[in-house]
Amino acid sequence: MTLLINNAGSSTGADLLTADLDDIRLEMDTHYFGTLSVARAFAPQIAAGGGGTILNVLSALSWVSFPQFGAYCAAKSAEWSLTNALRLQLAGQGIRVAGLHVGYMDTDMVRAVDSVKSDPADVARIAIDGIAADAYEILADNAAHQAQAALAGGVSTLYPQLP
Secondary structure, eight states: OEEEEEOOOOOOOOOTTTSOHHHHHHHHIIIIIHHHHHHHHHHHHHHHTTOEEEEEEOOGGGTOOOGGGHHHHHHHHHHHHHHHHHHHHHGGGTEEEEEEEOSOBSSGGGTTOOSOOBOHHHHHHHHHHHHHTTOSEEEOSHHHHHHHHHHTTOHHHHOTTOO
16 A cells, blocks of 8 residues: 655744735645645556555644634645545545644644644554544544534634634
């Protein structure tokens, strides 16, 4: 089985209203266009080899947004939508497209964040187990489970601070 993992990451900390547009573009270029470019480059080879899996490393922030990282959240949300579209388009070619949703993972990108972080080795094991189980959405931690569950409650559940 062939496995392609899209795990490029950037986090500029750009909010959508006041940040430099170049920072916002970087987030979209990395998370959306980067993932799309890699999938387009390798999907034909994966299909020709008999199929496999593309795993897109997403985020709990694919499903919920925070203004202080609005660009990152928007890019991850776009990447989730891309994952769904590719999933449908590539299924007939024997390619399963899965999304791995993670809250904070203990990497350089979130070094300054003072919150509970998942061990990357644990996340990798969860991802491999999810792929082996043919899961389409793989939730690596409690933050991802909570974000996904909140989707069903709508905007008032996702953003209780709204009037």
